[in-house]
Amino acid sequence: MTETLQDETREAPTLPLHMRRDGFDPVPDMAAMRDDEGVREVDTAFGMPAFLVARHADVKAVLADSVRFSNESRRAFDAPGAPKFSDEERERMRAGNLLGVDPPEHTRLRRMLTPEFTVRRMRRLEPRIIEIVDDHLDAMEKAGAPADLVADFALPIPSLVICELLGVPYADRAEFQERTSKLLDISLPMDERMDLGRASRDYMADLVARAQAAPGEDMLGMLVREHGSGNDGDLTTDELIGIAGLLLIAGHETTSNMLGLGTLALLRHPDQLALVRDDPAAVAPAVEELLRFLGIVHSGIPRTTTEDVEVGGVAIPADSLVILALAAANRDPRVVADGDRLDITRDAAGHVAFGHGVHHCLGAPLARMEMRTAFPALLRRFPGLKLAVPFEEVGFRAFHFIYGLQSLPVTW
Amino acid sequence: MKIEADRDICIGAGMCVMNAEEVFDQGDDGIVVVLEADVPPEHADAAARAVAGCPSGALRRIED
Numbered sequence: 001m002t003e004t005l006q007d008e009t010r011e012a013p014t015l016p017l018h019m020r021r022d023g024f025d026p027v028p029d030m031a032a033m034r035d036d037e038g039v040r041e042v043d044t045a046f047g048m049p050a051f052l053v054a055r056h057a058d059v060k061a062v063l064a065d066s067v068r069f070s071n072e073s074r075r076a077f078d079a080p081g082a083p084k085f086s087d088e089e090r091e092r093m094r095a096g097n098l099l100g101v102d103p104p105e106h107t108r109l110r111r112m113l114t115p116e117f118t119v120r121r122m123r124r125l126e127p128r129i130i131e132i133v134d135d136h137l138d139a140m141e142k143a144g145a146p147a148d149l150v151a152d153f154a155l156p157i158p159s160l161v162i163c164e165l166l167g168v169p170y171a172d173r174a175e176f177q178e179r180t181s182k183l184l185d186i187s188l189p190m191d192e193r194m195d196l197g198r199a200s201r202d203y204m205a206d207l208v209a210r211a212q213a214a215p216g217e218d219m220l221g222m223l224v225r226e227h228g229s230g231n232d233g234d235l236t237t238d239e240l241i242g243i244a245g246l247l248l249i250a251g252h253e254t255t256s257n258m259l260g261l262g263t264l265a266l267l268r269h270p271d272q273l274a275l276v277r278d279d280p281a282a283v284a285p286a287v288e289e290l291l292r293f294l295g296i297v298h299s300g301i302p303r304t305t306t307e308d309v310e311v312g313g314v315a316i317p318a319d320s321l322v323i324l325a326l327a328a329a330n331r332d333p334r335v336v337a338d339g340d341r342l343d344i345t346r347d348a349a350g351h352v353a354f355g356h357g358v359h360h361c362l363g364a365p366l367a368r369m370e371m372r373t374a375f376p377a378l379l380r381r382f383p384g385l386k387l388a389v390p391f392e393e394v395g396f397r398a399f400h401f402i403y404g405l406q407s408l409p410v411t412w
Numbered sequence: 413m414k415i416e417a418d419r420d421i422c423i424g425a426g427m428c429v430m431n432a433e434e435v436f437d438q439g440d441d442g443i444v445v446v447l448e449a450d451v452p453p454e455h456a457d458a459a460a461r462a463v464a465g466c467p468s469g470a471l472r473r474i475e476d
Contacts (some may be wrong), residue, residue, distance in 0.1 A: 064469060107423075110423055110424070111424075111441070111442075111443075114423065114424030114441060114442030114443065115424075115440060115441050115442045116442075117424070117426070117442065118424065118426055118429075118438045118442045119426040119429040119430060119433075119438060120438065349431070349461065349465055350464070350465070354467075355467070356467050357467055357468065357469075358423050358467075358468055360423060360425045360427075360467030360468070361425075362425075364425060364426075364427075365425075365426050365430070368430075
């Protein structure tokens, strides 16, 4: 069987195996590949060898080893089928992108951001998150049923939170939400997505310039004040643009899909929904289980091997792409019993939904705080929440780099 | 149980604080601070979870 990572034709591409889903679940072929082979060589349009890794232990081992499994995409871009950029443009695209650099460069950037995402810092944000959630619930209640839970709840809440945190005008949301959504849609032609990437950069460049002129109390202002003075080791303007762009995308595309898909998953399991609604102690473990079960980030950033390696008994040559099947790994029977079943009472803490290793999601504490607030608040406000259409009519976003829903019509 | 943390390796993910806030904290820089290197028995399970769940591998159990 062959898989295609990218497709430059106008038709929707064939989905690579690790992105194929059957509702919430990785397709049976994916589960079988994990259980039988564990590691498989697959084809990519880039024309360089690629290996799909699906077992939980192997995925963790790869993610934990940033020396032999590099995030730097330089090699991937040198492959014959890769999109072409000038060295200057490539360097600009790389600047500040924490997901595209390895230690020690990664460490330097990440250390500037870690103070902003501590557990204590998140607790200080909690009252504002509660307020934002309540405001959106008020608006839904006032407008009356039915509602689209994606457009009215799941997307705007994380968007507003990251806008306030970062210092992005919320008035610009329609524009950047649409751009990001298309940027991450692999069914769109590569050149269109590259143009969107450039537009996205231009937008962030403008915000960074404003923050440099008058740094505010938000994260952009902090980065400019504390790390943007042109001293040794400080952030360049390109790096500021890269960091801000990444945080904006990561901050609203991920949690929003968890809120939408997570609500649908709970609606399909009414007994578990009732637990999240009625038992405050059930909420935190439920969020971990939803993260595990939904595995919305299909694979994260592919790694590139820096030397000949062996993964799960399979020899992988240097300069190969390694794709991590995170959703399948989260259901690996070696680490989780009956993993295809949603069970919010289980201990799901070992999941790799936020990744593992040095690139483990920077915003995980924020995402957890948002979900732990939003799910129970929604279910308490609308105890009779239910689907407004048959389940079969709910549209999943199949071609998106991050799994989610197109919309979620609900009533109460 | 005894715990050791490597602050150079730590990425400040805060998983240890989430798993065992009696044993771990984060400094203002977000980097791990071990509150109880000699883990009291009542927090041993939580500390073990924190060691297992540390994404960067900064935590080590040096004695059972």
